[in-house]
Amino acid sequence: MNSISRRKFLKITGFSVGAVAAASALSPIVKGSEKINKEKVKGIQKIPTYCDICFWKCGAIAYLKDGALWKIEGNPNDPLSKGRLCPRGTGGIGAYSDPDRLRSPLIRTKERGEEKWKEVTWDEALDYIASKMKKIKSEYGPESVAFFSHGIGGNFLKHTLKAYGVNNISAPSYAQCRGPRDVGFELTFGDGIGSPERTDIENAKCLVLIGSHLGENMHNSQAQEFANAVERDSTVIVVDPRFSVAASKAKYYLPIKPGTDIALLLAWMNVIVNEKLYDVEYVNKFGFGFEQFAAEISPYTPEWAYTETGIDVELIRTTARVMAINKPATLIHPGRHVTWYGDDAQRSRAIALLNALLGSWGRKGGFFFPSSYSIPPYPYPEYPKPGKDKVDNPDNKYPFAIEEITTGIREATITGKPYPIKGWFIYATNLIHALPNEEETIKAIQNLDLMVVVDVIPSEIAGWADVVLPESVYLERYDDLHASSFKETFVGIRQPVVESPADQKPNWWIAKKLADKLGLGNYFPWQHIEEYLDYRLNAAGLSLDQLKKEGIIRGEKPPIYFEDGITPEFPTPSGKIEFYSLQLAQAGFDPVPKFTRPDEPPAGYFRLLFGRSPVHSFSRTQSNRILMDMMEENEVWVNNDIANRYGLANGQYIKLKNQDGIISNKVKVKVTERIRTDCVYMVHGFGHNSKMLKGAYGKGASDAQLITKYKIDPIMGGTGMNVNFVTFETEV
Numbered sequence: 001m002n003s004i005s006r007r008k009f010l011k012i013t014g015f016s017v018g019a020v021a022a023a024s025a026l027s028p029i030v031k032g033s034e035k036i037n038k039e040k041v042k043g044i045q046k047i048p049t050y051c052d053i054c055f056w057k058c059g060a061i062a063y064l065k066d067g068a069l070w071k072i073e074g075n076p077n078d079p080l081s082k083g084r085l086c087p088r089g090t091g092g093i094g095a096y097s098d099p100d101r102l103r104s105p106l107i108r109t110k111e112r113g114e115e116k117w118k119e120v121t122w123d124e125a126l127d128y129i130a131s132k133m134k135k136i137k138s139e140y141g142p143e144s145v146a147f148f149s150h151g152i153g154g155n156f157l158k159h160t161l162k163a164y165g166v167n168n169i170s171a172p173s174y175a176q177c178r179g180p181r182d183v184g185f186e187l188t189f190g191d192g193i194g195s196p197e198r199t200d201i202e203n204a205k206c207l208v209l210i211g212s213h214l215g216e217n218m219h220n221s222q223a224q225e226f227a228n229a230v231e232r233d234s235t236v237i238v239v240d241p242r243f244s245v246a247a248s249k250a251k252y253y254l255p256i257k258p259g260t261d262i263a264l265l266l267a268w269m270n271v272i273v274n275e276k277l278y279d280v281e282y283v284n285k286f287g288f289g290f291e292q293f294a295a296e297i298s299p300y301t302p303e304w305a306y307t308e309t310g311i312d313v314e315l316i317r318t319t320a321r322v323m324a325i326n327k328p329a330t331l332i333h334p335g336r337h338v339t340w341y342g343d344d345a346q347r348s349r350a351i352a353l354l355n356a357l358l359g360s361w362g363r364k365g366g367f368f369f370p371s372s373y374s375i376p377p378y379p380y381p382e383y384p385k386p387g388k389d390k391v392d393n394p395d396n397k398y399p400f401a402i403e404e405i406t407t408g409i410r411e412a413t414i415t416g417k418p419y420p421i422k423g424w425f426i427y428a429t430n431l432i433h434a435l436p437n438e439e440e441t442i443k444a445i446q447n448l449d450l451m452v453v454v455d456v457i458p459s460e461i462a463g464w465a466d467v468v469l470p471e472s473v474y475l476e477r478y479d480d481l482h483a484s485s486f487k488e489t490f491v492g493i494r495q496p497v498v499e500s501p502a503d504q505k506p507n508w509w510i511a512k513k514l515a516d517k518l519g520l521g522n523y524f525p526w527q528h529i530e531e532y533l534d535y536r537l538n539a540a541g542l543s544l545d546q547l548k549k550e551g552i553i554r555g556e557k558p559p560i561y562f563e564d565g566i567t568p569e570f571p572t573p574s575g576k577i578e579f580y581s582l583q584l585a586q587a588g589f590d591p592v593p594k595f596t597r598p599d600e601p602p603a604g605y606f607r608l609l610f611g612r613s614p615v616h617s618f619s620r621t622q623s624n625r626i627l628m629d630m631m632e633e634n635e636v637w638v639n640n641d642i643a644n645r646y647g648l649a650n651g652q653y654i655k656l657k658n659q660d661g662i663i664s665n666k667v668k669v670k671v672t673e674r675i676r677t678d679c680v681y682m683v684h685g686f687g688h689n690s691k692m693l694k695g696a697y698g699k700g701a702s703d704a705q706l707i708t709k710y711k712i713d714p715i716m717g718g719t720g721m722n723v724n725f726v727t728f729e730t731e732v
């Protein structure tokens, strides 16, 4: 990457170039790194792999200097990273050198949650797990073990558990993240958004961000495309109660009252329909139920929306017209973390409908049609048929759920209904920070006969486990092949760059060994993962050797827009874009989204909002010393006027107390005009209280701890979490 584009890219992140350059210039790291490359190759070695500091899976190249891990950069041949990692990816080598890493398998010796352990061998740990699992199977059936996992690293364990008979498998990335969006779009277009998102930010002439805080949310390809769009003078419209980094790049900033986005969306659509600014040809050709839709939205004028949202009437009209002028290259970004207020599938549907009016689905600068490299699966024996239905959504309570609901499994674990859940197997997901209402999570855990956590550091969830299995970090292991759906087809490999420093093992090894112990060895006909990878690559006409050398092999660039030859197909019941949804009406929901007013904070309380830092991922990177160096603790953003009223000074430590009396760790105040007076904001993932996380312990406050209340989306089971209120405690 040349230095200009690097600077431009980093500017978008809101972090200075200096801070990141310092990390990438890090020379040979960590004590003990001499051990790793036994041959100690002199000079520079480059080993391609893909990043795992988040699940975006950017193609990367790791560098060794005289056999020791030196730095990691983007792989220029990767369509996702285009040769540049985000600041977190660049700091990824800190995951390898983290002094707080788990080093050997642990078995609990005291009460759950006390974090008292004995170190055991892998055989002891896996024998213990296998015997408990066999017992659960004979007493309750294999369906009584649930698997929680996040990211590609869970694939092999999922295989072992499915072979054992597990059917309750879930990740917080659905019901605590993108679920409502995928459901809202599927109800409208018959198809979801996917990951990486099918958003053509790069070519959008007008980009509308509703909450999506690109630039702080650093999903690499999106952040790069956003930087390019800004550079090209694409018109950016940002709707956020907080003046985000994205807002600072916007032509129009709408400081909306939290929880009122549906009102704004209805008013925008009202203007576009009333003034006949929509893509008439597109809507006539592909739309279903447009007349009923138009009638439903007719009362929702900008004047009406102003009273709900606080957004100026003329600003609503002007931005609606700007969107229409740029159609169909107007992208109203669908967001990703959209579990906000419990009406999220309807808000996402409103976003889908606004896009539909502007004709952006399937068009350049809107939503493209992605494709992926076709790699045949490994021919494993068939899994046993589950004897019971899944527990997460009994009687189809949430009729439009399209993935399993974590909090539904938690509920079943607490109540024992529809049947008891007795084992939790957890891979790479920190449920204490990721699920709302920690108390319920702990209550569920207390009902278990077995809880296993596979992690790389002693996270909070690991602290509650019976058995903790230490995984090798991504730089030390192979993983499954990466072939995401995107603008072009490609396949990427993760391969070991360095050896694990202690007794950590890769997930594939753990999965295979556990299968052996469970008497399921026949599900792993291969001895080493290389055989598995080689088999699949050969079946796709590729070679492992070539992929190991290049890191990424690119395939075709098929057409991705209607105008290039994609046939417009909408796999909804009507076969069209459903402006009016009979499916929703039949299930007792509004066929066209309606606005419900959010609850007001009690006097003296403020709505708690949260988001991302460009240099951290969720709750997983706070102990990475390189990233910690860039941001060690979070702050709570408080509006100037409110700070004055409560006598809060910038930089002062306070605690937050929520509506249920839960009090946070101490956290620094950031006094700012960049947030409304009715809410406060913090970065998610801080406030660790696992004592073994020595570096991150007690630094900053945890949003998750304060999220005791949540509102379930009746359409799809997502948990709206922006419904908690906090006040300030100045005694710390």
Ligand SMILES: Nc1nc2c(c(=O)[nH]1)N[C@H]1C(S)=C(S)[C@@H](COP(=O)(O)OP(=O)(O)OC[C@H]3O[C@@H](n4cnc5c(=O)[nH]c(N)nc54)[C@H](O)[C@@H]3O)O[C@H]1N2
Binding pocket: 054, 088, 177, 178, 210, 211, 212, 213, 214, 216, 217, 218, 219, 239, 240, 241, 242, 244, 256, 257, 258, 259, 260, 261, 335, 336, 337, 338, 340, 609, 610, 611, 612, 613, 614, 615, 616, 617, 618, 681, 722
């Ligand atoms: N650096 C970094 N990047 C990440 C991640 C990470 O951990 N670190 N995580 C990734 C993942 S999994 C996800 S899902 C995404 C999440 O990133 P996004 O999808 O962008 O998440 P949001 O919750 O939309 O973003 C929070 C923003 O919404 C605003 N907001 C809060 N309430 C409202 C409201 O009522 N209305 C409006 N209009 N705005 C509101 C907040 O002020 C904040 O700016 O980020 C991804 N990218």
Ligand SMILES: Nc1nc2c(c(=O)[nH]1)N[C@H]1C(S)=C(S)[C@@H](COP(=O)(O)OP(=O)(O)OC[C@H]3O[C@@H](n4cnc5c(=O)[nH]c(N)nc54)[C@H](O)[C@@H]3O)O[C@H]1N2
Binding pocket: 052, 150, 153, 172, 173, 176, 177, 178, 336, 337, 427, 428, 429, 430, 431, 433, 434, 435, 436, 454, 455, 456, 457, 459, 460, 471, 472, 473, 474, 610, 611, 617, 618, 619, 620, 684, 703, 704, 705, 707, 721
């Ligand atoms: N309060 C609150 N809750 C949220 C969110 C929020 O912003 N606020 N965001 C929501 C969103 S958008 C999402 S996607 C989810 C994400 O929530 P999670 O799925 O829990 O994601 P992480 O916090 O990244 O948790 C990852 C866990 O994996 C571990 N880990 C890291 N690398 C490895 C590895 O190589 N191997 C193994 N075995 N483990 C590893 C980490 O140490 C950590 O314990 O949370 C959701 N929940």
Ligand code: SF4
Binding pocket: 051, 052, 053, 054, 055, 056, 057, 058, 084, 085, 086, 087, 088, 089, 090, 218, 219, 220, 221
């Ligand atoms: S977006 Fe950043 S952290 Fe995530 S995979 Fe890419 S480089 Fe790594």
Ligand SMILES: [Mo]
Binding pocket: 173, 177, 178, 336, 337
């Ligand atoms: Mo997410």
